Amino acid sequence: MKMKKDPFLKTDLNKNIDDWTKYIINSYWEFENGDFINTPTDLRNKFDISQHHLNKVVKDNSTTTLFLGKCIECNKNIESIETSQSAVKKKIEDNIFLCSDCLNKLNNKLSNYTFSRKREYLKTYVIEKKLWLMLTPTELDILTMISTYDNYFDFFRKVLKPNYNKIYPIIERLNKIALIEREQDNNGNTQYVVLPEIKKILNKNVKVIDDINIKTTNKSTIISDLSLNIPLNYNRRNTSQPHLMTIMSFDKDILIEKDKKYICSVWKNEDGSIDFKLTQLSKLENKNSYNNNKSKPKHISEIISKMYK
Numbered sequence: 052m053k054m055k056k057d058p059f060l061k062t063d064l065n066k067n068i069d070d071w072t073k074y075i076i077n078s079y080w081e082f083e084n085g086d087f088i089n090t091p092t093d094l095r096n097k098f099d100i101s102q103h104h105l106n107k108v109v110k111d112n113s114t115t116t117l118f119l120g121k122c123i124e125c126n127k128n129i130e131s132i133e134t135s136q137s138a139v140k141k142k143i144e145d146n147i148f149l150c151s152d153c154l155n156k157l158n159n160k161l162s163n164y165t166f167s168r169k170r171e172y173l174k175t176y177v178i179e180k181k182l183w184l185m186l187t188p189t190e191l192d193i194l195t196m197i198s199t200y201d202n203y204f205d206f207f208r209k210v211l212k213p214n215y216n217k218i219y220p221i222i223e224r225l226n227k228i229a230l231i232e233r234e235q236d237n238n239g240n241t242q243y244v245v246l247p248e249i250k251k252i253l254n255k256n257v258k259v260i261d262d263i264n265i266k267t268t269n270k271s272t273i274i275s276d277l278s279l280n281i282p283l284n285y286n287r288r289n290t291s292q293p294h295l296m297t298i299m300s301f302d303k304d305i306l307i308e309k310d311k312k313y314i315c316s317v318w319k320n321e322d323g324s325i326d327f328k329l330t331q332l333s334k335l336e337n338k339n340s341y342n343n344n345k346s347k348p349k350h351i352s353e354i355i356s357k358m359y360k
């Protein structure tokens with residue numbers, strides 16, 4: 052199963068407009084990985100024009116369509132004509148993968164429900180429709196991170212706080228889709244937790260394969276196989292940042308043995324992510340399994356579709 056792509060915009064410029072106007076419009080709508088490259092403030096300063104004038108130049112000389120993929124109920128394209136960055140952001144934030152007709156139907160159905168009954172309905176709906184598969188890679192990354200951090204406050208400190216403006220809207224969105232739930236801990240602090248059914252699936256993404264040859268101590272595991280999926284780094288802005296990146300935690304220390312030989316293998320996936328596997332050579336010699344396709348680590352999407360088919 053393919054992971055959903057980021058939302059995208061298509062701008063049609065009116066005929067006979069000058070290059071300067073084209074440049075302003077294209078800069079205004081420059082959009083990558085679900086986010087605008089230039090804020091209106093950047094553009095006002097850069098072109099030395101008022102917000103009103105900027106909006107007018109964009110509106111009067113072009114038409115921009117936002118595409119949010121296909122409706123999960125009727126399979127129609129979810130698309131709309133937009134005239135401002137803020138309207139696009141709101142549409143992306145509110146998108147629950149339904150076209151306007153199907154969204155109206157759902158809202159009518161739930162209109163008499165209490166808040167908590169509505170929430171329970173949504174949670175069942177999310178699992179039935181496997182909505183996490185519809186997330187953009189960045190959204191899925193954040194969901195996976197919340198799921199793998201045992202302690203939400205570690206996640207807050209290490210991941211959320213340094214990138215608050217970028218990540219918090221995604222958290223709000225995951226909460227709105229009912230993939231995560233807002234809770235109060237014993238000290239009254241707000242934290243977010245991933246629905247247990249979904250956590251179970253996401254955490255399979257990182258697996259340390261134990262087998263009988265592995266020597267275990269109380270605190271650590273000497274590995275013979277280690278499999279990881281590393282997604283594209285959608286926040287990459289310059290060459291010093293990695294192409295692929297993820298944050299993961301392990302439930303025990305992992306020891307790689309001195310003087311033993313390991314084979315490092317990488318598979319490139321269709322969605323741009325890689326599967327990385329570290330395999331001890333002596334184990335391979337015994338099993339002679341290196342050329343066997345089955346040695347490729349499972350990608351999360353395969354695991355998910357298997358569990359829910």
Ligand SMILES: [Zn+2]
Nearest residue numbers: 122125150153
């Ligand atoms: Zn629909």
